[in-house]
Amino acid sequence: MRGITDHVLQMLSQHWLATFFAVLLLWAIRNRYRNGLHRYPGPFLASVTDWWRLVDVYGRRPEVTHRALHRKHGDVVRLGPNTLSFSNPQALRTIYGLNKGFTKSEFYVVQQSIAKGHRLQSLFSTTDNDFHARFRRCVNSAFAMSALVQYEPFVDNTTKLFLDQTKNIYVNNPKGCDFTQWLQFYAFDVIGEITYSKRHGFVEKNKDIDGIVAYLSWLFLYVAPIGQIPFLDRLLLKNPIYLKFSQWGFIDATFPVARFAGNRMAERMPDLTKGELKPVPGAKSLDLLSKFLAAHQSHPEFMGETLVQTMAVSMAFAGSETTAISLSAVFYFLLKNPSALVRLQAEIDDAGRAGEFADSETGLVTWHESQRLPYLDACIKEAFRLHPAAGLPLERVVPQGGAEIAGHFVQGGTIVGCSAWLIHMDKGVFGEDADIYRPERWLYDEELCKTEVGKKAEESRVKEMNGTMFQFGMGSRTCIGKNISLLEIYKLVPSMLRRFEIQFVDPNQEWELVNAWFVKQKNFTTSFKLRDIVTPQHTGKGTTAAP
Numbered sequence: 001m002r003g004i005t006d007h008v009l010q011m012l013s014q015h016w017l018a019t020f021f022a023v024l025l026l027w028a029i030r031n032r033y034r035n036g037l038h039r040y041p042g043p044f045l046a047s048v049t050d051w052w053r054l055v056d057v058y059g060r061r062p063e064v065t066h067r068a069l070h071r072k073h074g075d076v077v078r079l080g081p082n083t084l085s086f087s088n089p090q091a092l093r094t095i096y097g098l099n100k101g102f103t104k105s106e107f108y109v110v111q112q113s114i115a116k117g118h119r120l121q122s123l124f125s126t127t128d129n130d131f132h133a134r135f136r137r138c139v140n141s142a143f144a145m146s147a148l149v150q151y152e153p154f155v156d157n158t159t160k161l162f163l164d165q166t167k168n169i170y171v172n173n174p175k176g177c178d179f180t181q182w183l184q185f186y187a188f189d190v191i192g193e194i195t196y197s198k199r200h201g202f203v204e205k206n207k208d209i210d211g212i213v214a215y216l217s218w219l220f221l222y223v224a225p226i227g228q229i230p231f232l233d234r235l236l237l238k239n240p241i242y243l244k245f246s247q248w249g250f251i252d253a254t255f256p257v258a259r260f261a262g263n264r265m266a267e268r269m270p271d272l273t274k275g276e277l278k279p280v281p282g283a284k285s286l287d288l289l290s291k292f293l294a295a296h297q298s299h300p301e302f303m304g305e306t307l308v309q310t311m312a313v314s315m316a317f318a319g320s321e322t323t324a325i326s327l328s329a330v331f332y333f334l335l336k337n338p339s340a341l342v343r344l345q346a347e348i349d350d351a352g353r354a355g356e357f358a359d360s361e362t363g364l365v366t367w368h369e370s371q372r373l374p375y376l377d378a379c380i381k382e383a384f385r386l387h388p389a390a391g392l393p394l395e396r397v398v399p400q401g402g403a404e405i406a407g408h409f410v411q412g413g414t415i416v417g418c419s420a421w422l423i424h425m426d427k428g429v430f431g432e433d434a435d436i437y438r439p440e441r442w443l444y445d446e447e448l449c450k451t452e453v454g455k456k457a458e459e460s461r462v463k464e465m466n467g468t469m470f471q472f473g474m475g476s477r478t479c480i481g482k483n484i485s486l487l488e489i490y491k492l493v494p495s496m497l498r499r500f501e502i503q504f505v506d507p508n509q510e511w512e513l514v515n516a517w518f519v520k521q522k523n524f525t526t527s528f529k530l531r532d533i534v535t536p537q538h539t540g541k542g543t544t545a546a547p
């Protein structure tokens with residue numbers, strides 16, 4: 001027996017190059033035929049190695065590749081040896097449906113932040129459905145629509161400051177404004193204020209405090225490609241040696257956002273260093289941190305200090321870049337489509353004349369006032385549709401036993417996902433002109449609504465579009481901060497348009513997109529001029545709209 005082993009080892013060492021290629025070939029064949037996925041079309045290299053998709057994502061425009069591949073191959077495309085992308089909206093209900101047993105893939109684990117050398121398993125990044133369900137139950141009420149009322153004053157503070165600072169810094173400024181960055185400063189400060197009743201200070205200082213924005217941008221640039229081969233993360237940022245050194249205090253691997261959260265918690269809870277999670281006596285606050293602390297008090301066995309901190313950190317992680325990207329998209333498409341901008345401006349000014357806004361001094365619009373502006377709603381939805389923030393398929397692992405997805409049986413363990421960049425282009429749902437910006441598609445066609453049948457058809461058309469929108473994900477892992485981000489967007493857009501005339505500095509300049517998991521815009525430079533805020537017109541019988 002020993003003789004045979006020696007002989008084989010000798011052969012292998014003599015022919016190591018041939019051995020290496022033979023092993024490589026076997027590995028490629030195994031990958032190619034894995035889980036029966038060879039039936040699905042896609043780039044050949046993608047079927048044998050995940051390096052194909054890593055390189056594609058590293059190119060920073062994977063959504064363009066995904067669209068081209070689906071145009072060529074149809075509804076299902078193989079993006080990796082074990083990965084399928086679905087573009088048919090029917091797939092959404094199965095992959096993201098409640099209690100279907102799909103779990104998030106390891107892509108999300110790469111997004112865990114680190115504090116003092118420890119990974120923070122967050123609501124967003126956990127792959128454990130039971131842990132997630134328990135965690136979500138603890139914090140869900142803090143994000144309910146009814147809680148919005150409590151957060152609106154926080155949003156108002158930052159929005160008023162933002163309007164004033166836009167005036168002070170950017171009105172008639174010949175250099176113009178890097179609008180995406182400016183909106184990101186806004187989104188960071190709003191989320192800081194809602195979470196801790198304290199802004200980070202981006203808008204006041206008009207600068208990236210503690211390099212948080214730059215760090216986050218860098219992190220997403222890392223997460224997007226490395227997430228395609230998550231194992232690499234263990235060799236790089238979550239290298240156990242690096243983490244150990246950090247735990248021993250030799251290096252500081254704490255994410256700046258986590259440090260900010262830690263400092264705010266320490267201010268709020270002086271006894272934190274003694275391991276006690278007790279708020280300052282008498283402190284009264286309606287912010288998110290106070291709600292997470294209340295969740296700790298009602299579920300102390302589950303919601304410990306780490307989870308409270310993780311939740312606070314997640315707010316900045318998940319809620320700033322995404323909101324800023326969506327706000328940028330709303331403004332960008334309006335500026336690129338002057339007829340839509342004119343119509344929206346008219347809707348807002350008419351409401352101003354009709355006395356529908358309580359504030360005629362700062363231009364601030366309340367959430368309730370914004371809900372009475374249907375064309376605003378259409379413009380925001382159309383921007384969400386054409387530029388969803390997340391730019392990669394939201395990956396899920398098929399449960400053991402496999403699943404039928406949009407007419408295809410897929411084996412357990414396969415990674416599957418849908419990208420909003422494809423779903424939102426579905427012509428069957430959004431119309432033949434799905435690839436152009438047309439907010440009117442969200443409004444009922446008045447002509448058709450003249451008959452009962454036509455009205456029903458219009459209602460079901462718009463209902464189907466709403467039900468297919470995927471910018472916030474779907475199912476049990478749908479965005480928990482959706483209502484907060486809508487609060488910001490529906491308030492800020494009309495408030496800005498009441499107060500300023502916004503233009504491109506160079507009308508011919510197109511923005512540049514960088515898809516680093518979230519699709520961030522660059523080269524979106526705008527100028528601002530002050531507008532006279534339209535005030536209510538008094539007719540003697542109260543306030544009425546102008547003709």
Ligand code: HEM
Nearest residue numbers: 123124318319322323326389394472473477479480481485
């Ligand atoms: C326009 C702004 C936003 C967009 C487009 C957006 C998008 C998303 C998407 C697509 C997901 C699901 C990811 C997946 O299934 O893989 C998600 C989850 C999440 N979002 Fe948002 N988000 C936004 C704003 C916010 C805000 C403001 C917060 C916090 C206040 C937030 C916190 C979260 C959290 C914690 C999750 C994980 C939820 C869970 O797994 O239970 N997001 N978001």
